[in-house]
Amino acid sequence: MPKDTIHQTQKVTPSAPEIAVKSSQFSRRPTITPPKPRRDISTPSIALGEIPNLQILNEKGEVSDPAHEPKLESAEHLKIYRAMILARKLDTRMLTMQRQGEMGTFAPGMGQEATQVGQIYPLLQKDWFSPSYRSFGAQLWRGWTIEGLMLLWNGYADGFNIPDGVNDLPFSIVIGSQVATATGVAMGLKRQKDNAVVVTNFGDGAISQGIIGESFNFAAVDKAPIVFVCENNGYAISMPVQKQTGADFLAGRSLGYGIPSMRVDGNDILAMIVAMNGAVDRARRGEGPTFLEAVTYRMSLHTTADDPKVYRKDEEVEYWKTRCPIARYEKYLINKDLLSIEAIEKIATECEQEVLAGRERFRELAKANPRVVFDYMYQTLPAELQEQKQEYLNKLDRKETDQ
């Protein structure tokens, strides 16, 4: 997909359900100030309101919530569809490459394509994205290259070069860590008044990390322009989300911090787009952070080092295959006459070609340069590190002589 068109997405109407109102009991700012009691506790209880659930397309690809069905142009639909196919093709190819010894351990995203593409769909180029490691789909849309992603997952530092014009942070392997950085970026953008927003994602396991709660709090207090997306894909490695939390769902996690939230069917691309659109708009209007729990499923392995048979049943995976985000969207597009069997095949072939072309570039670029490992440590390398670098380069020289 040509990079310059990526960020010119269509304005989405109608808008998302009004989440700020529905959970307003939590996000209402204090009204009672001293000398009255800071917290009025004379009422017998505080009603907490409700969290909206959003699903627009059901698993059969039928519109289950017509009121929120976005009015997107056909070309836009196809762009979105294509992005999901490209994500899946890359995923599949990388798995093959890994099995053939041409790729390091990586985290497949199969099944999460709607969550991925939906969460960055409303972003402009100037906006920021701070993803976790399972974010190919979104990163491709944002302008990261196929070869770059292949490089970095195969242990080449060059994969971490951020493409020109892309504002995003490199994905983070440290669970939850990217959320604090993202919150800081949002606080920084707000202070620089350039009206940009930040999206960050993390998993159903990650939400157990204290730093995510701390980040919620900082974002809420600062009214920072950020959207937190929890991709609840059912598992943190082997740990089912039911054992990860004592609550029934994760969307409630932000409410106690004063951040409104919504639960979204993460395998429904339309719901993801509508929900994200509302949340991004809120952030851009200066109304502060929003939290979305996207309910999806990790159809593949945790990473290529993982064996899910140890901890989950095949029938569960089979069930979720029937909820595949791509199949669902495909049915919708076919029903709307936006897609034909031929078009599906054409797009599949094109995307496969694009991935293979990326692999070619990856193969050309895949030359590790051990000589640069000191180069980005500091703006100017301190004397003691210059010495260590020399020692290291001598070692490399010696090895080359030896070989």
Next chain:
Amino acid sequence: MPKDTIHQTQKVTPSAPEIAVKSSQFSRRPTITPPKPRRDISTPSIALGEIPNLQILNEKGEVSDPAHEPKLESAEHLKIYRAMILARKLDTRMLTMQRQGEMGTFAPGMGQEATQVGQIYPLLQKDWFSPSYRSFGAQLWRGWTIEGLMLLWNGYADGFNIPDGVNDLPFSIVIGSQVATATGVAMGLKRQKDNAVVVTNFGDGAISQGIIGESFNFAAVDKAPIVFVCENNGYAISMPVQKQTGADFLAGRSLGYGIPSMRVDGNDILAMIVAMNGAVDRARRGEGPTFLEAVTYRMSLHTTADDPKVYRKDEEVEYWKTRCPIARYEKYLINKDLLSIEAIEKIATECEQEVLAGRERFRELAKANPRVVFDYMYQTLPAELQEQKQEYLNKLDRKETDQ
């Protein structure tokens, strides 16, 4: 107060409002298992229920919620009242001692006596208490001695000796840290099936620490027998709670973790006792953790090194004086004919004497022994530390010779 009677508190009736039910939307365990969707999102929204507020005595000392007024014996009332007076006397005395150079920097608890005494009232001796540093009132009840508290706040290691028969953890200075330990203690007790419970407290500032969210989560998942008490005293040093959080209140913080909660008037000893009694019972019945936000006010300094005039208005402090937990309870007891002006004076004098006697013992005990600083590092001091210890003792010997 004689130590052996402390833990024989009266069974409290009626019981607390049923919080587990009221916020049940959060604590309900998942019912849908694979192959159905793990999280049903087909309903338009999730109703969140409500958080009960509990106040039994209003600021005039009148019963505002007769349904929950606990039926306590007179002797019990007097024991509770006395414990609150003792806490305040100790506080006042230590402040004087600090100003006279006989005490280190410490954190006064004035205004929080009801929160303090209420939170440990339902505990048995075998139960555990893991407090923050502003917890004199509760610690005295639990069996810590006046002289011990004076010693430790004046920089004597001996103050950390845990009195015999007391199960508690030494208070923690590190904000939020004691909550993780407490959660682990609860997990340990549960595994040892001795049916004991844990109470831990922390402030409105502390709740911003990620470790508290992590502890909520661990406790909820493990169904550990613990009660989390947030003493919302309005400030974290200079930071008003309104700037500490984007939410209107703190009681909601645990709901997203599946832990039911309640807001309690922390200056109302009856509400504190009833709420804690319910929460402790829940824990003891194996129903898991509860979270209480006790709304109170720090009437005094953050610590003796603090100058609150920089960040808060006198009129605010004046207002809260009218909500003093001791005055409120006194009015109630007088109205009930359980207390007379003479009795008040007698108790005040007795408590003052008790504190002064404690100070005497403190003065006798206040001998720092620099020679023991290595002694509790390990069960057996490793050779390298034996050497360091010798080096250190030689230094002490030299100093003594020099003097």
Next chain:
Amino acid sequence: MPQMNMAESLNLALDECMNADERVCIMGEDIAVNGGVFRITKGLLEKYGEDRVIDTPLAENAIIGTAVGMAITGLKPVAEIQFSGFTMQAFDQIEQNMARYRNRSRGRYPVPMVLRTPYGGGIRAVEHHSESREAYWAHTPGLKVVIPSGPRNARSLLNAAINDPDPVIFYEPKAVYRAYREDVPDEPEAIEIGKAQVVRTGSDITLIAYGAMMRPTLEATEDLVDLHNVDVEVIDLLSISPMDTQTLVDSVSKTGRCVIVHEGPRNCGIAAEIIARLNEKAFEHLEAPVNRVTGYDIHFPHFQVEQHYLPDPDTIIQAVKQTLAYE
């Protein structure tokens, strides 16, 4: 004596400790149902049940914080942190509670727990998965820090760590987990935390290493002995803190020369501490500067070039030659 790799011998140690003492329980991310991402805890859930083999939520700081609490109630928790890079998340609870509780409670609440974690490079892992920061823990009063180097000592050392009355950081060289097998006696061997092992006696120079670095060190030794005719004395440190200073001093006092090998950063690393101690106690015997072959003070590089970052036999040989050449 069955042949085992280190993953198996660690599993054996956990199993025998849990079997011998029901206070021992294990906890961490993916350790129960999944048996651990490196399968070190495999099969233990089935044997000892959910109450003693605990799959925790994903939060390292709370794993250590709650383990401390459990230890205070009399249990002996063995907590796994999935990769040592993520002990950073738990620094707070390690430094502020695990290391301190015995002292701050004046002996009332000892913390007989173990923090197990795989450390080090060499398995082509992603960012943050190859760190060696044992020096952080050596610099933290109240802890003990041990690192086994092979299947056999791993088993005894873990057994000793679990039975130690104080908190032990147990670093597992993940590059060694499945690298080779060796005979492991049926009965656990007595091993004392705080003792190093002289694995080869020699008279020309002392080589000090530990953990995964023992392999390149021994490989270098072979070459040095066979091809270069250097009579190397090799010490496996095993216990990083407390350290067996006496054994190191005795050796270097004899050989006069020393090379220290570790993969963690150099600045304030374990080698610096060893040098300081040799300086204090073997000064008059030192015939050459003690040489450090360590990781550099940079972030562990992406895995395509990790082999260049890690100390290797060639670099060790060079350092030995240089040290021997010093006059």
Next chain:
Amino acid sequence: MPQMNMAESLNLALDECMNADERVCIMGEDIAVNGGVFRITKGLLEKYGEDRVIDTPLAENAIIGTAVGMAITGLKPVAEIQFSGFTMQAFDQIEQNMARYRNRSRGRYPVPMVLRTPYGGGIRAVEHHSESREAYWAHTPGLKVVIPSGPRNARSLLNAAINDPDPVIFYEPKAVYRAYREDVPDEPEAIEIGKAQVVRTGSDITLIAYGAMMRPTLEATEDLVDLHNVDVEVIDLLSISPMDTQTLVDSVSKTGRCVIVHEGPRNCGIAAEIIARLNEKAFEHLEAPVNRVTGYDIHFPHFQVEQHYLPDPDTIIQAVKQTLAYE
């Protein structure tokens, strides 16, 4: 040249940096309305407003984590951690983001931020308020670590740290905040991070210290010179990492003897690293073992006995005598 104490000169440095560069913002617990618990940030809220002087919620890890994010957008955050003991809470974000972002983004996102924090003993504080763990940061690649010793160098060093393109840990010796006043020039002085200062030249022995330990070191020096007739050379390290190895090596090559003073724990501390470097680069000049006068490997004791834990002039003098007596 006005006379200032260190609290005032640090406040001056913050003020002049904020005035000169509007990208500089400060953040932390109680730093805005309250002006900081040590009043280092006093008056800055009134001058620079809420957007640049930010009272944060009580969470150290998020303070550092969000400061990194802010730095990535082009700001220059100066984050205060109220006491260095609570940098443990932020270890995760310090090690995993602050220290790494330049490198992991291949130069795209440098992190020109400063972490300011009061460290060390001597003010009769409660538990966790007297730690000196600069060695943790020296052992962490990607950071710079500096520690001023007096009002004058504190101002220039903080200025240099704020203007440095890389993340700097700035430890403030809290015992010195109000200990004395000295002349502080109106204009900030150029000072290079990475350079030590020879504060007294001498020929008999080199004394190396930094931060709060400069005062007992200089006191000891006075006695040594005046009463014991020892010609001491004294070096104020100022920059812990990178370290001015050359200056240290030059000095010790000249004097042949050395004592290093710091208050943090000994094991893997800064002194160990200095000894390792002297061993490497001044070996042939060393006439005696380098001596360490440091904190012990125990938890900082309760304040009634803290003076015994802390290195004092007498202990330094003893160490110098011992080192001079070595033959």
